[in-house]
Amino acid sequence: MLFKRDKQQKTEETAGGNDKKVKKNNIKNSQTSSSGRKKPWQTFKVKVNNKVRPPLRKVSSRIKPRLREFRNYVRVFRKNPLGILGCALIITIVIIAIAAPLLAPPLPGSAQPDPSINRFDLSPPKPPGSPGTINGNNLIFTWGTGQSGEDIYYGTIWGARTSIYIALAIVGLAAIIGVVVGAVAGFYGGVLDEVLMRLTDVFLSIPSLILALGIVAILGKSLEFIILALVVTWWPGYARLIRGQVLSIKESTYVEAARAIGARKNRILFRHIVPNTISPLTVSITMDMGGVVLVAAALSFIGFSTPGLCEWGRMVSAGSAMMFSQIPYPFPSGPMYNPYWAWVFPAAFIFMFVMGFSLLGDSFRDMMDPRMRR
DSSP states (O other): OHHHHHHHHHHHHHHHHHHHHHHHHHHHHHHBOTTSOBOTTSOOOOEETTEEOOOHHHHHHHHHHHHHHHHHHHHHHHTOHHHHHHHHHHHHHHHHHHTHHHHSOOOSGGGSSOTTBOOBOOSSOOOTTEEEEETTEEEEETTOBOGGGBBHHHHHHHHHHHHHHHHHHHHHHHHHHHHHHHHHHHHHOHHHHHHHHHHHHHHHHSOHHHHHHHHHHHHOSOHHHHHHHHHHHHHHHHHHHHHHHHHHHTTSHHHHHHHHTTOOHHHIIIIIIGGGGHHHHHHHHHHHHHHHHHHHHHHHHHTOSOTTBOOHHHHHHHHHTTTTOOEESSTTTSOEEOOTHHHHHHHHHHHHHHHHHHHHHHHHHHHTOGGGGO
């Protein structure tokens, strides 16, 4: 009898366990949709390339602080009218550069094989709105012509592309070199720090414009050599800036925590330290964009640019030779004009470009100041 009772209790327990399993399966099935997929509010992990992707809630928790910070940046930026003006000037120049083939179409066929080289009608300067002919093509010179009949409107519009290319190339390459040198020197220290910083001091001890002049004079007259010369003279400032930031950040608590869990030095440097130096670097890069174009224009003004290139500094140099002269139009017996248009229009675009980035850099500095975001 006892044996029968024990056997009956065991069968009841197994039946109860099966009922519980059935209930769990029913609950799981109810949580899934009719197509067998989980509902969007359920967190789950998926393996992608043998790596577990974090749950959706964790991803959203990472994005929310960044969105909140971005809203704070926008709020501070909207309160700065000069920053908005600078942004408008830069956007205007960028639009002109993108739409250059529509605003100032180059001559068809072999009449102008390289659009970045200006066109000339080989005649005395003409005032704005004058007609002319280049290689059998009838044109209206909207902003007049300069020396040798250079089209001022075409050169100024296409010069926007050249200036943006110069600014991005020089500042981008110099920032990459400066970030690597400064981060490595500040993080590892010791002999490596001394060697890299003494090398940086050598470049900083020579005036940048004189060093650039020497490099371009040795290599030759070319836009690429101007970019190379200015990269050589521009990176030490970024290296000093990043080194100082790395020296202060590497003693932070989260860096010590990364070391404690066994993270590699390269990962600590480029994953945890360098991203936190972006704020001062962004301000410095924005301020330098206009300065780089101004120095490149100065080198072109001296005569180190490619002849005929659509570049504002070279055009100002060519127009300044006629700043105080008088020319007749129609040539040779027409009324006398001062060819101000040959240098005023490219100089105005240089002013807009430099002023735009200066105002934008000041607004970025205010945006990234914690005291301004309170």
